[in-house]
Amino acid sequence: MSTYTIKKGENSDLLLLNEQGEEVSALEILKACEPHRVFAFDGQMGAGKTTFIKKLCEEMGTVDVVNSPTFAIVNVYDVEQPYRGEVYHFDCYRLKDIREALDFGAEEYLYSGNYCFIEWPEMIEAILPEDTVWIKIEPQENGDRKLKIES
Numbered sequence: 001m002s003t004y005t006i007k008k009g010e011n012s013d014l015l016l017l018n019e020q021g022e023e024v025s026a027l028e029i030l031k032a033c034e035p036h037r038v039f040a041f042d043g044q045m046g047a048g049k050t051t052f053i054k055k056l057c058e059e060m061g062t063v064d065v066v067n068s069p070t071f072a073i074v075n076v077y078d079v080e081q082p083y084r085g086e087v088y089h090f091d092c093y094r095l096k097d098i099r100e101a102l103d104f105g106a107e108e109y110l111y112s113g114n115y116c117f118i119e120w121p122e123m124i125e126a127i128l129p130e131d132t133v134w135i136k137i138e139p140q141e142n143g144d145r146k147l148k149i150e151s
Contacts, residue, residue, distance in 0.1 A: 002019070002149045003146065003149070004016055004017060004018060004024075004029070004147040005017040005145070005146055006048065006137075006144060006145040006146075006147060007144050008143065014051065014055050016029075016147075025059055026055045026056045027059050029135075029147075029149060033149070033151045036132070037114060037115050037116060038118070038129050038131070039115070039116065039117050039132070039134075040121030040125075040128060040132050040133065040135065041117060041118060041119050041121065042122070042134060042137070043137035043138065044139070047137040047138065047139055047145065048137050048139070048145045049119045049137055050067070050068045050119065052137065052147075053066065053117045054066040054067070057087055060082075060083040061081045061082060062077040062080075063078065063080065064077040066089065068091050069090065069091045070091045070093060070094060073091060073092065073100075073101075073104060074090050074091075074109060075088075085114055085115075087115045087117065088109045088112070088114060088117070089117050090106070090109070090116065090117070090119060090121075090124075091119045091120060092118065092119065092120040092122075092124050093123070098124060098126055098127065101123070101124045102127070106124060107127055110128065110129060133150070133151040134149070134151075135147055135148070135150075136150075
């Protein structure tokens with residue numbers, strides 16, 4: 001398990017710190033978890049799941065606007081350098097059951113080989129790939145966020 005800390009920078013940018021307190025790129029998480037492509041973000045409402053996924057997508061080179069796919073369930077972002085292809089961003093909060101996920105073709109996204117970032121993954125846990133990386137985001141009293149990564 002790896003642990004990181006997210007702090008807000010002076011310009012409200014997110015700073016990601018490794019266990020030694022050094023600032024690192026959010027892409028370090030993807031590199032450390034290679035070859036895994038499916039990431040389940042677990043955390044309470046307001047923990048910062050969408051905000052961190054936005055940071056990841058921006059660093060991956062997306063030119064699309066990254067926002068929560070709450071009503072669409074899944075957003076597709078095109079990324080350029082260095083991660084060419086598509087990124088799938090799920091928000092499963094509004095799903096009533098696993099059938100709804102199957103109906104919109106969630107498995108096709110999950111097993112596509114593209115990066116998938118999933119908010120509220122417990123709603124579709126039964127169909128997640130066995131090698132899904134779990135990222136727990138825990139708000140701290142001082143406003144920081146602790147990321148715990150299990151791959």
